[in-house]
Amino acid sequence: MSFEDIPGSNFIKQKLIQSIEKGKVPHAQLFLGNEGALNLPLALAYTTFLHCQNKGATDSCGACPACSKSLKFIHPDTNFVFPVGNMGGDKDEERVKSDRLKTFRNFLLQQPFGSLDDWTNFYGGEDKQVNISKDESREIIKVLSLKPFESRYKVMLIWQPEYLHPNAANGLLKILEEPPPYTLFILVSNNSEKLLATLLSRTQLIKVPMLADAELANYLVKTKNIDAAKATKIVHLAEGNLNQAFKLIDGGEDDQSSEWFFAWMGACYQHRYDKLLASSEEFHQLDKLSQRNLLHFSLSLIRETLLHMLGASVINRIQGNDLERIQKFSKLLTVKKIEHIQKMLNEASFHLERNGSAKMILFDTSIQLAKVISPPKS
Ligand SMILES: [Zn+2]
Numbered sequence: 001m002s003f004e005d006i007p008g009s010n011f012i013k014q015k016l017i018q019s020i021e022k023g024k025v026p027h028a029q030l031f032l033g034n035e036g037a038l039n040l041p042l043a044l045a046y047t048t049f050l051h052c053q054n055k056g057a058t059d060s061c062g063a064c065p066a067c068s069k070s071l072k073f074i075h076p077d078t079n080f081v082f083p084v085g086n087m088g089g090d091k092d093e094e095r096v097k098s099d100r101l102k103t104f105r106n107f108l109l110q111q112p113f114g115s116l117d118d119w120t121n122f123y124g125g126e127d128k129q130v131n132i133s134k135d136e137s138r139e140i141i142k143v144l145s146l147k148p149f150e151s152r153y154k155v156m157l158i159w160q161p162e163y164l165h166p167n168a169a170n171g172l173l174k175i176l177e178e179p180p181p182y183t184l185f186i187l188v189s190n191n192s193e194k195l196l197a198t199l200l201s202r203t204q205l206i207k208v209p210m211l212a213d214a215e216l217a218n219y220l221v222k223t224k225n226i227d228a229a230k231a232t233k234i235v236h237l238a239e240g241n242l243n244q245a246f247k248l249i250d251g252g253e254d255d256q257s258s259e260w261f262f263a264w265m266g267a268c269y270q271h272r273y274d275k276l277l278a279s280s281e282e283f284h285q286l287d288k289l290s291q292r293n294l295l296h297f298s299l300s301l302i303r304e305t306l307l308h309m310l311g312a313s314v315i316n317r318i319q320g321n322d323l324e325r326i327q328k329f330s331k332l333l334t335v336k337k338i339e340h341i342q343k344m345l346n347e348a349s350f351h352l353e354r355n356g357s358a359k360m361i362l363f364d365t366s367i368q369l370a371k372v373i374s375p376p377k378s
Helices: 010-021 039-051 065-070 093-110 116-122 134-144 166-177 197-201 213-224 228-238 242-250 253-269 273-285 288-309 320-330 335-353 358-373
Strands: 028-032 078-081 154-159 183-189 204-207
Touching (some): 010 204, 028 039, 039 065, 039 154, 078 093, 093 116, 116 288, 134 154, 134 166, 166 183, 166 197, 213 228, 228 242, 228 288, 242 288, 253 273, 253 288, 253 320, 253 358, 273 358, 288 320, 288 335, 335 358
Parallel strands (some): 028 183, 154 183
16 A cells, blocks of 8 residues: 555545655554554555655655565564454464464455444454454564664554554553564554553544545545546435445445335335334345445435525435435435434434344334334324
């Protein structure tokens, strides 16, 4: 990963490069961003730049021996620590460890903007709990006792330190108090609230915001061969999340999801519990990511409906069929009802994240939605 592979974020890229040029590289940094922010890609590009033997003004050279290794995520001075669940029955610890690392490198190559969910899907660990085990902190200490092999610095990149086992987190804290020379810790987190405060206070914070709409739209037009109108629609649904935008485009999900959403709302409106039960069962069969995407998508259409009711122009973002359907749907609702619906959808997402039964969650939500959208006349 190089800086040029990452859209936007120019200010952060500059700041990172400057700190290296000035020789003021903090020994521990925390790249913090919400899910879908480009904090992992930026951390990876930063590491590439750090090791590069022929640095340019704005990026690594991409051609030196260090770069060619970094771009394949096999530089011997970059160590990856990442959360993982149970990957299978192999008892040989060393072999499991090396398989895990190989799988992680493949993941980074294939889905450089992937999320933790994508990662667990990638190694087939869906629905399994992930963590960074306490053995891992022993491993970190072992690696740190070695000198850098080829680079000036040894990098310990910890993805999602919020999943550190408490013992591993404490081990890391001790190391951060007295960091070994030429060792850089790069923590990449989506959730600072789950991190130990003491860990936060020992790292230099780099906040990575979500991509701006225009940055994301330009990037999609350039890389995905779609027109500006489609890009605008996707950008709005993806809310600055590049990974999500790719999925919406690749899966054609924006169209299918609209169908699904309006069919769902229609069945709620008509109190068709037979249909609602059937669609809850279908929903249950989907993988967790698709379930989450559908709820996310539904929330964005609800928000769109609200904007429409408040008189905001949605014509640029939502077009054709969807626009007509939103106009029709909005006639059934009030602002208060929409707030209610948003709350229910958020709750449904919340329970889904905690591995509740997808079928029950959707069916319960549907019953409540039906009551709100068209209250039974008494
Ligand atoms: Zn280079």
